[in-house]
Amino acid sequence: MTRPAPAREVLLDAAERLFAEHGIADVSDRRVAEAAGQKNHSAVRYHFGDREGLLRALIERHLASLRDERVRLLEASESLLGDVRSLVLPVTSALAALPAPSWRARFMARAHYQAGIAELTQIGLGLGRLEREAGRSILARLHHLTPAIAHGRLTIMTGMVIMTCADVERATACDGTDPHWAGVGMFLADAITGMLQAPSSLASDYPETAPETAPGPATRGVVPAPG
Template sequence: MKTQSDRAREVLLDAAEELFARNGIDAVSNRRIVEHAGAANHSAIAYHFGGRDGLLRALVARHQSEMIERRRELMAGLSTEPNIHELVTCRLRPLIELLDSLPRPSWRAQFMSQMAAVPSAVEIAKEVIGDAGVPDELRFINCGVNGIPAGVLRGRAYLLGSMVVGVCADQEAKMNDDANKGSWEQVGRFLIDAASGMLGAPVTDPDGAVRYPNVPLI
């Protein structure tokens, strides 16, 4: 059973996620978040989260336990020698199912997109998520893609992270505006197919990979 403090914390998280999603991480002050949440105490973020970074960490960590558990369930159903598509499905489907479960309007994907645009926020995401809850078999760098250099896979993982977050943010915004009649199921199938194809695509220049670290938001 949630306490009054738990409920106040959730209201602040909801308010922050929406404002960050709509305006950007650096454009929203703590005071504005508190006011949007309807709280009277302007030090509520410091009280509940220890400060701005603590708030961002809590937002990134939100829903992670559910996705980790769902990922384990999907992995339990894999064959002894799963293909790339099956492994990518285990990695991405929990995110798609989460986004589909949120009430409308929702702000999760758009928040993640804003996080990815701010270097300091990306560092916080790395601290919170990293590879926690993602077994070696499901890390994009280890997706069982034979013959593809590690540097190329690492570059493709970076592109995939940006692609997934960007597409999901765009879809969420359209759904909020009732401008897109598609479903998260359709979006998920498209992204999983695209990610699987990109990981296993032919390599024409082993040394020409994009050299960026993966943004750990998926």
């Protein structure tokens, strides 16, 4: 006999689906509890403390699913493509491991671009260190670009991964097809590597130093600013 999932996991699954479908700001804690089949409408507060605690738990659950493969790929990397794969492939592998239909990529896209929430993606589990290490390795290989252009392309990389995965998840959920996440990951890694290697046509229009301002939400998630 299969044991029912713990209430905490059921709440996380319900919140992830509702946030992905309707937006984080438009879903109340009570609605999450009801969707999880909890009679106690204060279940979110009981298990997570508050809304931020719930979001933190959702993001940490996702980041935890990336850790082992990210470490393995980063340690084995000997090229720009290897560095990029260490950041991209753990994401698509984690999505492939989820039961269908999934809402993880769409939730992460909403969290990543919503002000005040993106910062939570760097909390817990020490994954920021791994991502910064990969980011530094990538930047060290981009000798043909000024620092500003190189950092800008890392920003583009982040958006490519987050939005492509969200779009694939949405499209395949609608038509019931297999998302083929392994192929999506390889496609993204190849495309991003090509983008990073491309020469700059406007190098003279960019400053020779990286921007001093802190990166906004669009730069966080896959590759935080190396530090």
